[in-house]
Amino acid sequence: MRRFEYLRAASIEEAIARLGDDSGAQLLAGGTNLVDLMKYDVATPTTIIDINDLPLREIGQTANGGLRIGALVTNAEVACHAAVESHYPLLASAILAGASAQLRNAATVAGNLMQRTRCAYFYDVATACNKRMPGSGCPARDGLNRNHAILGASNACVATHPSDMCVALAAIEATVIVKGPEGTRAISLAEFHRLPGETPQQDTILRHDEIVLGIELPPTPEAPRYSYLKIRDRLSYAFALVSAAVLLAIDDGVISMAQVALGGVAHKPWRNTAAEVLLVGRTASRGNFDQFASILLSPAVALSDNGYKIELARRTVVRALEQAASRTPQLQSDKRIH
Amino acid sequence: MNNAPGPTIIMDTRSTTTRSVRFSINGVARDATIETCVTLLDLLREEFGLTGTKKGCDHGQCGACTVLIDGKRINSCLVLAVSRDGAEITTIEGIGSPDKRHPVQEAFIRHDALQCGYCTPGQICSAIGLISEGRARTREEIREAMSGNLCRCGAYIGIVDAIEEVLVALRGKPVP
Numbered sequence: 026m027r028r029f030e031y032l033r034a035a036s037i038e039e040a041i042a043r044l045g046d047d048s049g050a051q052l053l054a055g056g057t058n059l060v061d062l063m064k065y066d067v068a069t070p071t072t073i074i075d076i077n078d079l080p081l082r083e084i085g086q087t088a089n090g091g092l093r094i095g096a097l098v099t100n101a102e103v104a105c106h107a108a109v110e111s112h113y114p115l116l117a118s119a120i121l122a123g124a125s126a127q128l129r130n131a132a133t134v135a136g137n138l139m140q141r142t143r144c145a146y147f148y149d150v151a152t153a154c155n156k157r158m159p160g161s162g163c164p165a166r167d168g169l170n171r172n173h174a175i176l177g178a179s180n181a182c183v184a185t186h187p188s189d190m191c192v193a194l195a196a197i198e199a200t201v202i203v204k205g206p207e208g209t210r211a212i213s214l215a216e217f218h219r220l221p222g223e224t225p226q227q228d229t230i231l232r233h234d235e236i237v238l239g240i241e242l243p244p245t246p247e248a249p250r251y252s253y254l255k256i257r258d259r260l261s262y263a264f265a266l267v268s269a270a271v272l273l274a275i276d277d278g279v280i281s282m283a284q285v286a287l288g289g290v291a292h293k294p295w296r297n298t299a300a301e302v303l304l305v306g307r308t309a310s311r312g313n314f315d316q317f318a319s320i321l322l323s324p325a326v327a328l329s330d331n332g333y334k335i336e337l338a339r340r341t342v343v344r345a346l347e348q349a350a351s352r353t354p355q356l357q358s359d360k361r362i363h
Numbered sequence: 364m365n366n367a368p369g370p371t372i373i374m375d376t377r378s379t380t381t382r383s384v385r386f387s388i389n390g391v392a393r394d395a396t397i398e399t400c401v402t403l404l405d406l407l408r409e410e411f412g413l414t415g416t417k418k419g420c421d422h423g424q425c426g427a428c429t430v431l432i433d434g435k436r437i438n439s440c441l442v443l444a445v446s447r448d449g450a451e452i453t454t455i456e457g458i459g460s461p462d463k464r465h466p467v468q469e470a471f472i473r474h475d476a477l478q479c480g481y482c483t484p485g486q487i488c489s490a491i492g493l494i495s496e497g498r499a500r501t502r503e504e505i506r507e508a509m510s511g512n513l514c515r516c517g518a519y520i521g522i523v524d525a526i527e528e529v530l531v532a533l534r535g536k537p538v539p
Contacts, residue, residue, distance in 0.1 A: 031443075057438070126489070126510075127437050127489065
Protein backbone atom coordinates (compact mmCIF):
# COMPACT_ATOMS: atom_id res chain seq x y z
CA MET A 26 0.00 0.00 0.00
CA ARG A 27 1.24 3.48 -0.84
CA ARG A 28 1.84 5.95 1.94
CA PHE A 29 -0.63 8.74 2.55
CA GLU A 30 -1.20 11.64 4.88
CA TYR A 31 -3.76 10.81 7.53
CA LEU A 32 -6.19 13.31 8.97
CA ARG A 33 -8.94 12.67 11.49
CA ALA A 34 -11.69 15.14 10.73
CA ALA A 35 -13.07 16.82 13.87
CA SER A 36 -16.12 18.24 12.12
CA ILE A 37 -18.19 17.76 8.97
CA GLU A 38 -17.11 21.23 7.84
CA GLU A 39 -13.44 20.34 8.26
CA ALA A 40 -13.88 17.19 6.18
CA ILE A 41 -15.58 19.19 3.41
CA ALA A 42 -12.91 21.91 3.49
CA ARG A 43 -10.06 19.42 3.32
CA LEU A 44 -11.70 17.56 0.45
CA GLY A 45 -12.02 20.88 -1.41
CA ASP A 46 -8.34 21.68 -0.85
CA ASP A 47 -6.99 18.31 -1.93
CA SER A 48 -7.97 16.50 -5.14
CA GLY A 49 -6.06 13.42 -3.94
CA ALA A 50 -7.99 13.10 -0.69
CA GLN A 51 -10.53 10.38 0.04
CA LEU A 52 -12.83 9.82 2.98
CA LEU A 53 -12.41 6.73 5.17
CA ALA A 54 -15.33 5.19 7.04
CA GLY A 55 -15.32 1.42 7.62
CA GLY A 56 -12.58 0.90 5.04
CA THR A 57 -13.75 -2.52 3.90
CA ASN A 58 -13.71 -1.49 0.23
CA LEU A 59 -11.27 1.44 0.19
CA VAL A 60 -8.46 -0.34 2.07
CA ASP A 61 -8.82 -3.31 -0.27
CA LEU A 62 -8.64 -1.04 -3.33
CA MET A 63 -5.54 0.64 -1.87
CA LYS A 64 -3.85 -2.75 -1.44
CA TYR A 65 -4.44 -3.43 -5.14
CA ASP A 66 -3.21 0.07 -6.08
CA VAL A 67 -6.61 0.76 -7.66
CA ALA A 68 -7.26 3.57 -5.18
CA THR A 69 -4.20 5.78 -4.59
CA PRO A 70 -5.29 8.58 -2.25
CA THR A 71 -2.52 10.94 -1.15
CA THR A 72 -4.58 11.94 1.89
CA ILE A 73 -7.02 9.88 3.92
CA ILE A 74 -9.61 11.90 5.80
CA ASP A 75 -10.90 9.62 8.54
CA ILE A 76 -14.51 10.58 9.34
CA ASN A 77 -15.09 8.08 12.14
CA ASP A 78 -15.27 10.81 14.81
CA LEU A 79 -18.10 12.64 13.05
CA PRO A 80 -21.60 12.55 14.61
CA LEU A 81 -23.17 10.42 11.89
CA ARG A 82 -24.07 7.25 13.82
CA GLU A 83 -27.72 7.95 14.67
CA ILE A 84 -30.87 6.19 13.50
CA GLY A 85 -34.02 8.21 14.15
CA GLN A 86 -37.39 9.30 12.85
CA THR A 87 -37.70 12.05 10.28
CA ALA A 88 -40.28 14.84 10.66
CA ASN A 89 -42.63 13.12 8.21
CA GLY A 90 -42.50 9.75 9.97
CA GLY A 91 -39.78 8.17 7.86
CA LEU A 92 -36.41 6.95 9.07
CA ARG A 93 -33.06 8.71 8.91
CA ILE A 94 -29.91 6.57 9.09
CA GLY A 95 -26.53 8.21 9.62
CA ALA A 96 -23.67 7.68 7.19
CA LEU A 97 -21.49 5.84 9.73
CA VAL A 98 -24.10 3.39 10.99
CA THR A 99 -22.74 -0.06 10.20
CA ASN A 100 -24.53 -2.43 7.84
CA ALA A 101 -25.06 -4.83 10.78
CA GLU A 102 -26.62 -2.09 12.93
CA VAL A 103 -29.04 -1.13 10.14
CA ALA A 104 -30.10 -4.73 9.49
CA CYS A 105 -30.70 -5.43 13.21
CA HIS A 106 -32.45 -2.15 14.09
CA ALA A 107 -36.01 -2.65 15.37
CA ALA A 108 -37.56 0.06 13.17
CA VAL A 109 -35.80 -1.31 10.08
CA GLU A 110 -36.93 -4.85 10.84
CA SER A 111 -40.55 -3.80 11.36
CA HIS A 112 -41.03 -1.16 8.64
CA TYR A 113 -38.22 -1.77 6.14
CA PRO A 114 -37.65 -5.55 6.25
CA LEU A 115 -36.63 -5.40 2.58
CA LEU A 116 -33.62 -3.30 3.56
CA ALA A 117 -32.68 -5.62 6.44
CA SER A 118 -33.00 -8.66 4.18
CA ALA A 119 -30.88 -7.17 1.40
CA ILE A 120 -28.11 -6.17 3.79
CA LEU A 121 -28.06 -9.64 5.33
CA ALA A 122 -27.78 -11.11 1.83
CA GLY A 123 -24.53 -9.21 1.31
CA ALA A 124 -20.91 -9.80 2.36
CA SER A 125 -20.18 -11.62 5.64
CA ALA A 126 -20.99 -10.93 9.29
CA GLN A 127 -17.46 -9.57 9.87
CA LEU A 128 -17.66 -7.18 6.92
CA ARG A 129 -21.15 -6.01 7.89
CA ASN A 130 -19.79 -5.15 11.36
CA ALA A 131 -17.28 -2.73 9.80
CA ALA A 132 -18.94 -1.55 6.57
CA THR A 133 -21.07 1.60 6.79
CA VAL A 134 -24.11 3.00 5.02
CA ALA A 135 -22.07 5.65 3.23
CA GLY A 136 -19.33 3.19 2.31
CA ASN A 137 -21.91 0.83 0.87
CA LEU A 138 -23.34 3.66 -1.27
CA MET A 139 -19.84 4.55 -2.48
CA GLN A 140 -18.42 1.06 -3.05
CA ARG A 141 -16.83 0.38 -6.42
CA THR A 142 -17.51 -2.34 -8.95
CA ARG A 143 -15.95 -5.80 -8.56
CA CYS A 144 -15.16 -6.05 -12.30
CA ALA A 145 -11.92 -8.06 -12.44
CA TYR A 146 -10.38 -5.66 -14.97
CA PHE A 147 -11.11 -2.69 -12.73
CA TYR A 148 -9.23 -4.49 -9.94
CA ASP A 149 -6.26 -5.53 -12.11
CA VAL A 150 -3.95 -2.56 -12.65
CA ALA A 151 -2.03 -4.52 -15.32
CA THR A 152 -5.04 -4.23 -17.66
CA ALA A 153 -6.87 -1.34 -19.26
CA CYS A 154 -10.07 -0.07 -17.67
CA ASN A 155 -12.02 3.07 -18.50
CA LYS A 156 -13.32 3.32 -14.95
CA ARG A 157 -9.88 3.13 -13.36
CA MET A 158 -7.95 4.86 -16.15
CA PRO A 159 -10.31 6.86 -18.39
CA GLY A 160 -9.65 6.38 -22.09
CA SER A 161 -7.60 3.20 -21.70
CA GLY A 162 -10.33 0.89 -22.98
CA CYS A 163 -12.67 -1.81 -21.68
CA PRO A 164 -11.28 -5.37 -21.86
CA ALA A 165 -14.47 -6.71 -20.28
CA ARG A 166 -16.62 -5.85 -23.29
CA ASP A 167 -14.96 -8.63 -25.32
CA GLY A 168 -13.33 -10.48 -22.44
CA LEU A 169 -14.47 -12.24 -19.28
CA ASN A 170 -17.89 -10.66 -18.87
CA ARG A 171 -20.00 -13.38 -17.30
CA ASN A 172 -20.72 -11.13 -14.29
CA HIS A 173 -21.28 -7.96 -16.25
CA ALA A 174 -24.16 -5.66 -17.16
CA ILE A 175 -27.10 -6.53 -19.40
CA LEU A 176 -28.87 -3.19 -18.94
CA GLY A 177 -27.70 0.40 -19.34
CA ALA A 178 -24.11 -0.43 -20.30
CA SER A 179 -22.04 1.67 -22.71
CA ASN A 180 -19.19 1.09 -25.12
CA ALA A 181 -16.89 2.48 -22.44
CA CYS A 182 -18.01 0.29 -19.52
CA VAL A 183 -20.05 -2.85 -18.82
CA ALA A 184 -19.43 -3.01 -15.06
CA THR A 185 -22.17 -3.63 -12.50
CA HIS A 186 -22.79 -2.00 -9.16
CA PRO A 187 -22.07 -4.61 -6.47
CA SER A 188 -24.32 -3.47 -3.62
CA ASP A 189 -27.30 -5.39 -2.23
CA MET A 190 -28.27 -2.59 0.16
CA CYS A 191 -28.61 -0.08 -2.66
CA VAL A 192 -30.98 -2.36 -4.61
CA ALA A 193 -33.34 -2.37 -1.63
CA LEU A 194 -32.92 1.40 -1.20
CA ALA A 195 -33.88 1.89 -4.85
CA ALA A 196 -37.10 -0.09 -4.35
CA ILE A 197 -37.83 1.75 -1.08
CA GLU A 198 -37.14 5.10 -2.81
CA ALA A 199 -34.62 6.31 -0.27
CA THR A 200 -32.99 9.73 -0.40
CA VAL A 201 -29.27 10.38 0.09
CA ILE A 202 -28.47 13.49 2.15
CA VAL A 203 -25.14 15.07 1.22
CA LYS A 204 -23.33 18.22 2.29
CA GLY A 205 -20.82 20.37 0.43
CA PRO A 206 -19.42 23.90 0.63
CA GLU A 207 -22.74 25.36 -0.53
CA GLY A 208 -24.82 23.44 1.98
CA THR A 209 -26.95 20.33 2.15
CA ARG A 210 -28.83 18.68 -0.71
CA ALA A 211 -31.07 15.64 -0.98
CA ILE A 212 -30.56 13.25 -3.89
CA SER A 213 -32.98 10.44 -4.66
CA LEU A 214 -31.31 7.03 -4.65
CA ALA A 215 -32.39 6.63 -8.28
CA GLU A 216 -30.36 9.73 -9.20
CA PHE A 217 -27.41 9.11 -6.88
CA HIS A 218 -25.76 6.35 -8.91
CA ARG A 219 -25.34 6.88 -12.64
CA LEU A 220 -25.05 4.87 -15.83
CA PRO A 221 -21.51 4.72 -17.23
CA GLY A 222 -21.95 6.55 -20.55
CA GLU A 223 -18.61 7.97 -21.64
CA THR A 224 -17.50 8.76 -18.07
CA PRO A 225 -17.54 5.44 -16.19
CA GLN A 226 -14.96 6.78 -13.72
CA GLN A 227 -17.90 8.53 -12.04
CA ASP A 228 -20.03 6.01 -10.17
CA THR A 229 -22.27 8.64 -8.58
CA ILE A 230 -23.22 12.28 -8.96
CA LEU A 231 -21.56 13.11 -5.63
CA ARG A 232 -19.01 15.90 -6.09
CA HIS A 233 -15.46 15.54 -4.77
CA ASP A 234 -16.03 18.12 -2.02
CA GLU A 235 -19.31 16.64 -0.81
CA ILE A 236 -19.80 14.19 2.05
CA VAL A 237 -22.69 11.77 2.56
CA LEU A 238 -24.45 12.58 5.84
CA GLY A 239 -26.92 9.72 5.70
CA ILE A 240 -30.01 8.32 4.03
CA GLU A 241 -33.70 8.96 4.57
CA LEU A 242 -36.39 6.35 4.05
CA PRO A 243 -39.95 7.49 3.28
CA PRO A 244 -42.75 6.69 5.75
CA THR A 245 -44.14 3.23 5.18
CA PRO A 246 -46.72 0.98 6.85
CA GLU A 247 -45.54 -1.77 9.13
CA ALA A 248 -44.97 -5.26 7.70
CA PRO A 249 -45.06 -4.52 3.96
CA ARG A 250 -45.16 -7.28 1.36
CA TYR A 251 -41.56 -7.66 0.24
CA SER A 252 -38.83 -10.01 -0.87
CA TYR A 253 -35.12 -9.75 -1.65
CA LEU A 254 -34.08 -12.65 -3.82
CA LYS A 255 -30.38 -12.91 -4.64
CA ILE A 256 -28.96 -15.46 -7.06
CA ARG A 257 -25.21 -16.13 -6.89
CA ASP A 258 -22.58 -18.76 -7.60
CA ARG A 259 -22.51 -20.01 -4.00
CA LEU A 260 -25.15 -19.79 -1.30
CA SER A 261 -23.50 -17.11 0.79
CA TYR A 262 -20.71 -14.53 0.75
CA ALA A 263 -20.73 -13.89 -2.99
CA PHE A 264 -21.81 -10.99 -5.14
CA ALA A 265 -25.11 -11.21 -6.98
CA LEU A 266 -25.32 -12.55 -10.49
CA VAL A 267 -28.84 -11.18 -10.36
CA SER A 268 -30.97 -9.93 -7.49
CA ALA A 269 -34.47 -8.52 -7.19
CA ALA A 270 -35.89 -6.25 -4.49
CA VAL A 271 -39.67 -6.14 -4.44
CA LEU A 272 -42.18 -4.04 -2.48
CA LEU A 273 -45.84 -4.76 -3.14
CA ALA A 274 -49.18 -3.55 -1.83
CA ILE A 275 -52.26 -5.64 -2.62
CA ASP A 276 -55.85 -4.72 -1.80
CA ASP A 277 -58.53 -7.38 -2.37
CA GLY A 278 -56.20 -9.29 -4.68
CA VAL A 279 -55.46 -6.21 -6.78
CA ILE A 280 -52.02 -4.62 -6.86
CA SER A 281 -52.10 -1.04 -5.58
CA MET A 282 -48.34 -0.45 -5.52
CA ALA A 283 -45.31 -2.23 -7.02
CA GLN A 284 -41.73 -1.06 -6.61
CA VAL A 285 -39.12 -3.40 -8.09
CA ALA A 286 -35.34 -2.94 -8.38
CA LEU A 287 -32.79 -5.27 -9.96
CA GLY A 288 -29.21 -5.77 -8.80
CA GLY A 289 -26.21 -7.31 -10.55
CA VAL A 290 -27.44 -6.30 -13.99
CA ALA A 291 -26.39 -2.66 -14.43
CA HIS A 292 -24.05 0.14 -13.35
CA LYS A 293 -26.72 1.11 -10.79
CA PRO A 294 -29.79 -0.47 -9.22
CA TRP A 295 -32.20 -0.88 -12.13
CA ARG A 296 -35.81 0.26 -12.03
CA ASN A 297 -38.50 0.86 -14.61
CA THR A 298 -41.29 2.85 -12.96
CA ALA A 299 -43.30 2.98 -16.19
CA ALA A 300 -43.48 -0.82 -16.19
CA GLU A 301 -44.38 -0.86 -12.48
CA VAL A 302 -47.39 1.38 -13.18
CA LEU A 303 -48.71 -1.26 -15.58
CA LEU A 304 -48.95 -3.72 -12.65
CA VAL A 305 -51.15 -1.37 -10.61
CA GLY A 306 -54.83 -2.24 -10.81
CA ARG A 307 -54.11 -5.78 -11.97
CA THR A 308 -54.31 -9.02 -10.03
CA ALA A 309 -51.24 -10.48 -8.34
CA SER A 310 -51.04 -13.39 -10.78
CA ARG A 311 -48.18 -15.28 -12.33
CA GLY A 312 -49.26 -14.13 -15.78
CA ASN A 313 -49.13 -10.46 -14.83
CA PHE A 314 -45.76 -10.91 -13.13
CA ASP A 315 -44.40 -12.69 -16.24
CA GLN A 316 -45.56 -9.86 -18.44
CA PHE A 317 -44.00 -7.24 -16.15
CA ALA A 318 -40.67 -9.08 -16.01
CA SER A 319 -40.56 -9.35 -19.79
CA ILE A 320 -41.10 -5.59 -20.14
CA LEU A 321 -38.45 -4.91 -17.47
CA LEU A 322 -35.89 -7.06 -19.31
CA SER A 323 -36.89 -6.07 -22.84
CA PRO A 324 -34.00 -3.58 -23.27
CA ALA A 325 -31.43 -6.15 -22.04
CA VAL A 326 -28.41 -6.79 -24.27
CA ALA A 327 -26.15 -9.80 -23.83
CA LEU A 328 -22.35 -9.74 -24.03
CA SER A 329 -20.41 -12.86 -25.01
CA ASP A 330 -20.72 -14.65 -21.64
CA ASN A 331 -23.62 -13.10 -19.74
CA GLY A 332 -26.64 -13.87 -21.89
CA TYR A 333 -27.88 -16.28 -19.20
CA LYS A 334 -28.55 -13.28 -16.98
CA ILE A 335 -31.48 -12.09 -19.09
CA GLU A 336 -33.63 -15.17 -18.49
CA LEU A 337 -32.27 -15.53 -14.94
CA ALA A 338 -33.24 -11.93 -14.11
CA ARG A 339 -36.68 -12.40 -15.66
CA ARG A 340 -37.35 -15.48 -13.56
CA THR A 341 -35.85 -13.91 -10.42
CA VAL A 342 -38.22 -10.95 -10.71
CA VAL A 343 -41.25 -13.22 -11.16
CA ARG A 344 -40.28 -15.39 -8.20
CA ALA A 345 -39.57 -12.41 -5.96
CA LEU A 346 -42.93 -10.88 -6.89
CA GLU A 347 -44.64 -14.17 -6.03
CA GLN A 348 -42.78 -14.34 -2.71
CA ALA A 349 -43.82 -10.80 -1.86
CA ALA A 350 -47.43 -11.35 -2.89
CA SER A 351 -47.77 -14.48 -0.75
CA ARG A 352 -45.96 -12.92 2.23
CA THR A 353 -43.27 -15.59 2.07
CA PRO A 354 -40.18 -13.42 1.53
CA GLN A 355 -36.88 -15.10 0.74
CA LEU A 356 -35.07 -15.96 3.98
CA GLN A 357 -31.38 -15.14 3.98
CA SER A 358 -30.39 -18.10 6.18
CA ASP A 359 -32.55 -20.85 4.68
CA LYS A 360 -31.53 -20.60 1.03
CA ARG A 361 -34.26 -22.81 -0.38
CA ILE A 362 -36.28 -20.75 -2.82
CA HIS A 363 -40.01 -21.24 -2.29
CA MET B 364 -0.05 -2.90 -4.57
CA ASN B 365 0.70 -6.03 -6.51
CA ASN B 366 0.83 -9.35 -4.76
CA ALA B 367 4.63 -9.67 -4.89
CA PRO B 368 6.06 -10.51 -1.48
CA GLY B 369 7.79 -7.68 0.28
CA PRO B 370 8.56 -6.43 3.74
CA THR B 371 5.62 -5.29 5.80
CA ILE B 372 5.95 -1.59 6.50
CA ILE B 373 5.63 -0.98 10.21
CA MET B 374 7.88 2.01 10.78
CA ASP B 375 9.99 4.10 8.47
CA THR B 376 11.77 6.86 10.39
CA ARG B 377 12.18 8.99 7.24
CA SER B 378 8.48 9.25 6.68
CA THR B 379 6.18 11.94 7.95
CA THR B 380 3.21 9.62 7.59
CA THR B 381 3.56 8.01 11.00
CA ARG B 382 1.32 8.09 14.04
CA SER B 383 1.42 7.00 17.64
CA VAL B 384 -1.39 4.65 18.60
CA ARG B 385 -2.50 2.89 21.77
CA PHE B 386 -4.67 -0.20 21.96
CA SER B 387 -5.91 -2.42 24.72
CA ILE B 388 -4.94 -5.82 23.37
CA ASN B 389 -6.25 -8.79 25.31
CA GLY B 390 -6.56 -6.48 28.31
CA VAL B 391 -3.03 -5.09 28.10
CA ALA B 392 -2.29 -1.51 26.99
CA ARG B 393 0.06 -1.54 23.98
CA ASP B 394 1.63 1.51 22.32
CA ALA B 395 3.26 1.78 18.94
CA THR B 396 4.36 4.37 16.42
CA ILE B 397 3.35 3.13 13.01
CA GLU B 398 2.97 4.06 9.38
CA THR B 399 -0.57 5.20 8.71
CA CYS B 400 -0.88 2.54 6.01
CA VAL B 401 -0.37 -0.36 8.44
CA THR B 402 -3.36 -2.63 8.88
CA LEU B 403 -4.45 -3.87 12.28
CA LEU B 404 -3.51 -7.39 11.14
CA ASP B 405 0.09 -6.41 10.35
CA LEU B 406 0.35 -4.39 13.57
CA LEU B 407 -0.73 -7.39 15.64
CA ARG B 408 1.59 -9.82 13.90
CA GLU B 409 4.66 -7.77 13.04
CA GLU B 410 4.82 -5.17 15.84
CA PHE B 411 3.21 -6.97 18.75
CA GLY B 412 4.28 -10.51 17.83
CA LEU B 413 0.73 -11.82 18.17
CA THR B 414 0.93 -14.29 15.31
CA GLY B 415 -2.13 -16.29 16.36
CA THR B 416 -4.19 -14.05 14.09
CA LYS B 417 -3.54 -15.34 10.58
CA LYS B 418 -3.09 -13.65 7.24
CA GLY B 419 -4.97 -15.69 4.65
CA CYS B 420 -6.10 -13.70 1.63
CA ASP B 421 -5.38 -10.21 3.06
CA HIS B 422 -8.49 -8.97 1.18
CA GLY B 423 -11.45 -9.72 3.46
CA GLN B 424 -12.41 -12.86 1.61
CA CYS B 425 -11.35 -15.68 3.94
CA GLY B 426 -11.88 -14.60 7.56
CA ALA B 427 -8.57 -16.01 8.87
CA CYS B 428 -7.70 -12.56 10.28
CA THR B 429 -10.95 -12.17 12.26
CA VAL B 430 -10.48 -10.52 15.67
CA LEU B 431 -12.90 -8.89 18.10
CA ILE B 432 -12.77 -5.08 18.02
CA ASP B 433 -14.73 -3.61 20.95
CA GLY B 434 -16.45 -6.99 21.11
CA LYS B 435 -17.43 -7.20 17.43
CA ARG B 436 -15.92 -9.65 14.96
CA ILE B 437 -14.14 -7.80 12.16
CA ASN B 438 -11.58 -8.66 9.43
CA SER B 439 -8.37 -7.11 10.79
CA CYS B 440 -6.77 -7.13 7.31
CA LEU B 441 -9.13 -4.38 6.10
CA VAL B 442 -8.76 -2.14 9.16
CA LEU B 443 -6.23 0.68 9.09
CA ALA B 444 -4.77 0.48 12.59
CA VAL B 445 -4.71 4.29 13.01
CA SER B 446 -8.43 4.42 12.34
CA ARG B 447 -9.19 2.23 15.37
CA ASP B 448 -6.76 3.96 17.76
CA GLY B 449 -7.92 3.41 21.34
CA ALA B 450 -9.98 0.30 20.62
CA GLU B 451 -10.14 -2.87 22.71
CA ILE B 452 -8.88 -5.78 20.65
CA THR B 453 -9.28 -9.45 21.50
CA THR B 454 -7.18 -11.94 19.56
CA ILE B 455 -6.97 -15.71 19.91
CA GLU B 456 -4.11 -15.19 22.40
CA GLY B 457 -6.64 -13.53 24.72
CA ILE B 458 -9.18 -16.33 24.51
CA GLY B 459 -8.79 -19.13 27.04
CA SER B 460 -5.50 -20.71 28.06
CA PRO B 461 -4.07 -24.24 27.81
CA ASP B 462 -5.29 -24.87 31.37
CA LYS B 463 -8.65 -23.20 31.03
CA ARG B 464 -9.93 -23.27 27.50
CA HIS B 465 -12.86 -21.17 26.32
CA PRO B 466 -16.07 -23.21 25.82
CA VAL B 467 -15.82 -22.62 22.05
CA GLN B 468 -12.25 -23.97 22.04
CA GLU B 469 -13.38 -27.03 24.01
CA ALA B 470 -16.22 -27.62 21.58
CA PHE B 471 -13.93 -27.26 18.54
CA ILE B 472 -11.66 -29.97 19.97
CA ARG B 473 -14.57 -32.22 20.89
CA HIS B 474 -16.14 -31.95 17.42
CA ASP B 475 -12.91 -32.21 15.43
CA ALA B 476 -13.66 -28.78 13.98
CA LEU B 477 -10.24 -28.35 12.39
CA GLN B 478 -7.53 -30.14 10.48
CA CYS B 479 -4.57 -27.91 9.63
CA GLY B 480 -5.72 -25.23 12.07
CA TYR B 481 -4.76 -22.20 10.00
CA CYS B 482 -8.31 -20.82 9.86
CA THR B 483 -9.10 -21.82 13.46
CA PRO B 484 -8.15 -18.59 15.31
CA GLY B 485 -10.42 -16.67 12.95
CA GLN B 486 -13.16 -19.31 13.24
CA ILE B 487 -13.05 -19.13 17.05
CA CYS B 488 -13.09 -15.32 17.18
CA SER B 489 -15.92 -15.32 14.66
CA ALA B 490 -17.89 -17.94 16.62
CA ILE B 491 -17.53 -15.91 19.82
CA GLY B 492 -18.75 -12.84 17.94
CA LEU B 493 -21.69 -14.85 16.56
CA ILE B 494 -22.66 -16.03 20.04
CA SER B 495 -22.61 -12.53 21.51
CA GLU B 496 -24.68 -11.21 18.58
CA GLY B 497 -27.39 -13.61 19.73
CA ARG B 498 -29.14 -13.92 16.37
CA ALA B 499 -28.12 -17.32 15.00
CA ARG B 500 -29.93 -20.29 16.52
CA THR B 501 -30.53 -23.00 13.94
CA ARG B 502 -27.83 -24.88 12.05
CA GLU B 503 -28.77 -23.02 8.89
CA GLU B 504 -28.42 -19.69 10.67
CA ILE B 505 -25.04 -20.71 12.09
CA ARG B 506 -23.81 -21.73 8.64
CA GLU B 507 -24.94 -18.45 7.16
CA ALA B 508 -23.48 -16.38 10.01
CA MET B 509 -20.13 -18.22 9.68
CA SER B 510 -19.92 -17.88 5.88
CA GLY B 511 -17.20 -15.24 6.24
CA ASN B 512 -14.77 -17.88 7.53
CA LEU B 513 -13.43 -20.28 4.93
CA CYS B 514 -11.87 -23.64 5.85
CA ARG B 515 -9.88 -25.28 3.09
CA CYS B 516 -9.74 -28.53 5.00
CA GLY B 517 -13.52 -28.61 4.89
CA ALA B 518 -14.18 -28.99 8.61
CA TYR B 519 -17.43 -27.09 8.27
CA ILE B 520 -19.68 -29.79 9.72
CA GLY B 521 -17.55 -30.01 12.87
CA ILE B 522 -17.44 -26.22 13.13
CA VAL B 523 -21.23 -25.94 12.97
CA ASP B 524 -21.59 -28.85 15.43
CA ALA B 525 -19.25 -27.13 17.88
CA ILE B 526 -20.98 -23.76 17.72
CA GLU B 527 -24.42 -25.33 17.94
CA GLU B 528 -23.38 -27.23 21.07
CA VAL B 529 -22.11 -24.08 22.75
CA LEU B 530 -25.27 -22.18 21.81
CA VAL B 531 -27.46 -24.91 23.30
CA ALA B 532 -25.35 -25.06 26.47
CA LEU B 533 -25.51 -21.28 26.84
CA ARG B 534 -29.24 -20.94 26.31
CA GLY B 535 -30.39 -18.41 28.88
CA LYS B 536 -26.91 -17.91 30.28
CA PRO B 537 -24.52 -14.99 29.79
CA VAL B 538 -21.95 -15.25 27.01
CA PRO B 539 -18.46 -16.02 28.36
